[in-house]
Amino acid sequence: MLKSAITDYATPGSISHSARARRWAEMMRCFPELAEMRVLDLGGTPESWNHAPVLPAQVVCVNIHPKHATVHGPVTGFVADACDLPDTFRSEHFDLVYSNSLMEHVGGHDRRKRFADAVHAKADHHWVQTPYRYFPVEPHWLFPGMQWLPFRTRVAISQYWPHGPSSHDNIRKAAADVADVELLSATEMRSYFPGSQIWFERFAGLPKSLVARKMNY
Structure with a gap:
């Protein structure tokens, strides 16, 4: 109940729904022509765009999971x-590359660099969001300070804390879940997107997530 009240962006009144609405308002301020754009969404799903207040002229969602290979x-x-777009995209160029909460999951510096290179190569403009490492509550488990704890402790939390990606007794699955998340600092984001503006999305006055954005101005 607690997790859905906080993280369900499709439910009006949830914290996530309110944050998403504010984020979309800022994005529309940055890209008022979004409805006419061709957008490459890295890590997104066609279903997620059902909740967008503005639908671009065309959106291509790249996701590693076959279940999201749908058309809406x-x-x-x-x-x-x-991080490794196929030759199908070699000649493709979009108006905007968009990505929401993917960069912390791609796995290590080398893959984050390749991800950023893909963003730069595929469009002149981008909006790349990722949770902020120094927000006091880890956003995937909703556990205070979890991201700063030793790996073994985080695995134990993932096994038994009810608000994470899953609640289970399987230590291997818990370890995989923990290893999958590497939250980024503002300094790291600036290193991957040196020509971009870093916008701090805030909650209760504290930076909650980072958005690397490159606009016309």
């Missing part, structure tokens, strides 16, 4: 690795 109107799902 102008939104198409494509199975691929966002």
Whole structure:
């Protein structure tokens, strides 16, 4: 109940729904022509765009999970690795690259660098969001300070804390869940997107997530 009240962005009144609405308002301020744009969404799903207040002219979602290879109107799902786009995308150029809460999951510096290179190569403009490492509550487990604890402790929390990706007694699955998340600092984001503006999305006055954005101005 607690987790859905906080994280369910589709439920009006949830913290996530309110944060998403504020984020979309800021994005529309930065890209008022979004409805006419061709957008490459790295890590997104066609279903997620059902909740967007503005639908671009075309959206291509790249996701590694085959279940998201669907079509919803102008939104198409494509199975691929966002850090290693296939030759199909070699000649493609978009108006905007968009990514929401993917960069902390791609796995290590080298893959984050390849992800950022793909963002720079595929469009002149981008909006890349990721949770902020120094927000006091870890956003995937909703556990205070979890991201600063030793790996073994985080695995134990993942096994038994009820608000994480899953609650289970399987230590291997818990370890995989923990290893999958590497939250970033503002300094790291600036190193991957040196020509971009870093916007701090805030909650209760504290920076909650980072957005690397590159606009016309």
